[in-house]
Amino acid sequence: MSSTGSPVSNDDDLLALDRQVCFGLAVASRSVIAFYRPILEPLGLTHPQYLVMLALWQGAPLKFKDLAAQLRLDPATLTPIVRRLERDELIERGRLEGDDRSFTLSPTEKGAALRQQALAVPSTVIERLGLPVEQLLALRDGLTDLIAAVDRAT
Amino acid sequence: MSSTGSPVSNDDDLLALDRQVCFGLAVASRSVIAFYRPILEPLGLTHPQYLVMLALWQGAPLKFKDLAAQLRLDPATLTPIVRRLERDELIERGRLEGDDRSFTLSPTEKGAALRQQALAVPSTVIERLGLPVEQLLALRDGLTDLIAAVDRAT
DNA sequence: TCCATCTTGTTTGTACACAAACGATAGTGT
DNA sequence: ACACTATCGTTTGTGTACAAACAAGATGGA
Structure with missing residues (x-):
């Protein structure tokens, strides 16, 4: 209708692709976090709290600012997460x-x-x-490229 | 120490990979949503609101329940999103x-x-x-597989 | 008919996530 | 010493996200 005929070139196709990628990313992220929930629950950790602990287990002490940078979290988001981990006496x-x-x-x-x-x-x-590790590695690389592209474009 | 010696098999390596994948997914999702923010802002839409509008533009009327299923959102999450879109007179x-x-x-x-x-x-x-469309398609496929794996395992 | 049960969407409570404004401290120039 | 600016973490306000409890309508069997 409005296109020259080549595939994935008119606005409607782009709208569909856009929907698939950004939507797929959001759904995948939420699904995986939900998948972790029952596994992390016995540890008394939420997913963001788990990421904080992973960072601190790998190298502590860590400055608040550096932790926020590593996790790519706004300090305003990290503050209450840290407060709850302190309340639970997991970090100090x-x-x-x-x-x-x-x-x-x-x-x-x-x-x-x-x-x-x-x-x-x-x-x-x-x-x-039940996914092969190679596939997880490939996905990780794809995500890394995407994050780098976003950083470059921002 | 506790491993037989093959790569990516001991607990520490798995902890690192885990960190890369689940963390990468969360960061990519947040980064991309943040990337959309200034583009969607002139439309007066947040990213979830954009996804709702995409669904309704593609096929309306849609039952609330079916919309929640399509977006893979808990009804309790969708209710306030819908309320704001109604308040802004974009949907009814x-x-x-x-x-x-x-x-x-x-x-x-x-x-x-x-x-x-x-x-x-x-x-x-x-x-x-600035990413080639093929790469976006490949990423979409990887995300689709991951979502399917989560569904299968849940 | 009547009641137990199931669906459907909302409410409540907790926890991110980020923008904008803030208070406190540090550093810098004069 | 003193003002100016920059940095650091917190607070406030808005908007997801989900679990659990809920209210109202629908459904099926005795």
Whole structure:
């Protein structure tokens, strides 16, 4: 109608593709997070909280600012997540000499102990999901490219 | 330490891969939605609202229940989104004979007119993103597989 | 008919996610 | 010392997202 005839070139086709990609991304993200929910629930962690603990288990202490950058989260989003993890005594603040505005975060003893349970999470997920690891790696690479493209374009 | 020596098989490697995939998915989803934000803002739509309008532009009237299923959203999440679109007079309810609990949704005249502006959204996104369409298609397929795997495993 | 049960959409409570404004501290120039 | 600016984390407001409880209508059997 309004196109020259080549495939995936008129507005309606683009609207459909757009719907598939951005919608698929949102659905996949929500689905996977929902898939983690019952697995993380016994640990007493939500998915964002799990990501925070993963970061701190890998390297602590970490400055609040650096943690926000690693997780690509707005500080305003991270603040309440950190507050709940502190309330649950899984992480704690450390002062930073030289700057009274900033602070660091580290797992408490309780938080460090939780890592042992968390080690079972990935294998549980991968096993229940039943996807070959190669496919997960390919997907990861595709997502990485997409994130890089967004960063470049912003 | 605890592994037989093959790559990507011990717990630490799995923890790292897990972090890359589920974290990458969450970041990609948030990044892309953020990327849409300034493009959708002139239309007065948030990203979920945009997805609702896409569904209704493609086929209306749609039963509330069917819309929730299409978008894979909990009805409790869809209710306030629909309320705001009604408040902005972009969609409206239609009664359904035979069942007073249920109702349908359709774009208003104003909502239908908005589609003309929305037609420019996908090309804008794809152009600014600068990724080849083939790569987007491949990513879509990977996401579709992942969603299917989650559905299968749930 | 009457009642138990099921559906359908809303409400309530908790937890992200981000923009904008804020308060407090740090650094910088004069 | 003093103002100016920049940085850091928090607060406030709006908008998802989902679990659990709910209210109202529909449905089926005794």
